Amino acid sequence: MKFILIDKLTKIEPGKVATAYKQLSLAEEYLADHFPTFPVLPGVLMLEAMVETASWLVRVSQNYANSVILLQEARNVSYGTFVAPGDRMEVTAEAIKIDDKTSGFKTQCTVDGQSTAKARLTLMHYNLTDKVAAWGPQDQKLVEHLKIRFRLLGGPEALTDQ
Numbered sequence: 001m002k003f004i005l006i007d008k009l010t011k012i013e014p015g016k017v018a019t020a021y022k023q024l025s026l027a028e029e030y031l032a033d034h035f036p037t038f039p040v041l042p043g044v045l046m047l048e049a050m051v052e053t054a055s056w057l058v059r060v061s062q063n064y065a066n067s068v069i070l071l072q073e074a075r076n077v078s079y080g081t082f083v084a085p086g087d088r089m090e091v092t093a094e095a096i097k098i099d100d101k102t103s104g105f106k107t108q109c110t111v112d113g114q115s116t117a118k119a120r121l122t123l124m125h126y127n128l129t130d131k132v133a134a135w136g137p138q139d140q141k142l143v144e145h146l147k148i149r150f151r152l153l154g155g156p157e158a159l160t161d162q
Contacts, residue, residue: 004149005049006091009056009158018057018093020153022049026085041083046117047074050107054093054121056155058103059146061095066125067142072102073122080115087111093121101125 031039128135
């Protein structure tokens with residue numbers, strides 16, 4: 001199963017900050033298994049939402065220069081209040097650095113102004129052709145797919161002037 005944890009990108013300042021939100025619904029299947037009588041968003045999925053938001057900031061800042069962006073390190077991860085069905089979780093990723101192959105972020109999730117999670121993230125980014133030269137067509141397909149997903153997430157409307 002592939003999770004896409006953010007529902008909409010609301011703001012992107014290339015090289016600086018990105019914000020998004022996740023509207024949690026009781027219809028999300030994983031809630032039935034997390035705490036069956038107390039459905040809340042698992043902490044690891046809050047972390048995934050922060051990684052996704054930061055990844056979009058890298059993609060836009062680097063004009064999709066890399067087809068793959070992965071979490072390399074999560075530090076100082078802490079959790080606050082629960083995120084329950086009906087809550088809208090706001091996600092912010094503030095760039096500390098965005099280099100060619102790695103990037104660093106200060107990230108946070110909130111619901112109604114209260115912190116639900118925060119972390120310092122390091123992401124690594126690369127192209128498949130960095131590993132196998134013949135994989136160039138796969139890089140192109142991945143980037144095209146990501147551009148479509150960006151439009152679906154409202155990314156173009158979230159972009160701000162630099």
